Amino acid sequence: AIQMTQSPSSLSASVGDRVTITCRASQGIRNDLGWYQQKPGKAPKVLIYSASNLQAGVPSRFSGSGSGTDFTLTISSLQPEDFATYYCVQDNNYPFTFGPGTKVDFK
Amino acid sequence: EEQLVESGGGLVQPGGSLRLSCADSGFTFSGFWMNWFRQAPGKGLEWVANIKKDGSEQYYADSVKGRFTISRDNAKKSLYLQMNSLRAEDTAVYYCARRYYYGSGRYSFDYWGQGTLVTVSS
Numbered sequence: 001a002i003q004m005t006q007s008p009s010s011l012s013a014s015v016g017d018r019v020t021i022t023c024r025a026s027q028g029i030r031n032d033l034g035w036y037q038q039k040p041g042k043a044p045k046v047l048i049y050s051a052s053n054l055q056a057g058v059p060s061r062f063s064g065s066g067s068g069t070d071f072t073l074t075i076s077s078l079q080p081e082d083f084a085t086y087y088c089v090q091d092n093n094y095p096f097t098f099g100p101g102t103k104v105d106f107k
Numbered sequence: 108e109e110q111l112v113e114s115g116g117g118l119v120q121p122g123g124s125l126r127l128s129c130a131d132s133g134f135t136f137s138g139f140w141m142n143w144f145r146q147a148p149g150k151g152l153e154w155v156a157n158i159k160k161d162g163s164e165q166y167y168a169d170s171v172k173g174r175f176t177i178s179r180d181n182a183k184k185s186l187y188l189q190m191n192s193l194r195a196e197d198t199a200v201y202y203c204a205r206r207y208y209y210g211s212g213r214y215s216f217d218y219w220g221q222g223t224l225v226t227v228s229s
Contacts, residue, residue: 049215096154
């Protein structure tokens with residue numbers, strides 16, 4: 001199975017900060033990578049699909065980049081509603097696998 | 108708008124069985140691959156299984172292969188997960204989700220249910 005790692009595992013930030021989360025795959029997955037946001041007690045929500053495509057309705061402060069094994073999610077200016085846990089997931093190969101998550105909380 | 112609603116969760120003893128359901132209130136259920144995911148308490152997300160639009164192909168995580176069976180009834184717009192030989196480590200919130208195809212090989216899991224809790228304990 002493809003192993004996904006994320007860094008950092010958690011970060012503390014303030015409203016307005018630029019936040020960058022990285023995700024690495026144990027082998028090349030082309031651009032078959034999505035980013036999901038999850039708030040406590042809620043289902044995940046798709047932010048980015050195919051590494052760099054913004055899901056409809058998601059604010060443009062979210063962006064994704066990368067291909068192959070290294071990927072990045074960037075929040076250009078953190079807003080109060082962005083405090084959550086973020087997961088990357090590869091759907092290039094079965095079994096689909098998630099990164100362990102990055103928790104973004106208040107500094 | 109698509110809405111997915113899971114049901115069937117509950118408390119079950121180790122070695123027992125449970126069948127989860129996911130009902131789609133939209134009108135396009137048969138046009139999509141469907142997935143089950145789970146999340147153990149305080150842990151990350153895990154993909155469990157998925158099934159092709161017409162039910163002819165299924166794929167499973169190694170952790171559930173041989174114990175869980177995914178199925179669907181397109182006429183009833185419903186997805187199922189039959190879980191047998193349950194273990195304590197299967198305790199989790201189980202989510203169903205649609206896999207949406209944008210074209211050009213691009214996919215996402217765009218609609219998710221609210222989740223149903225399965226607790227395996229004696």
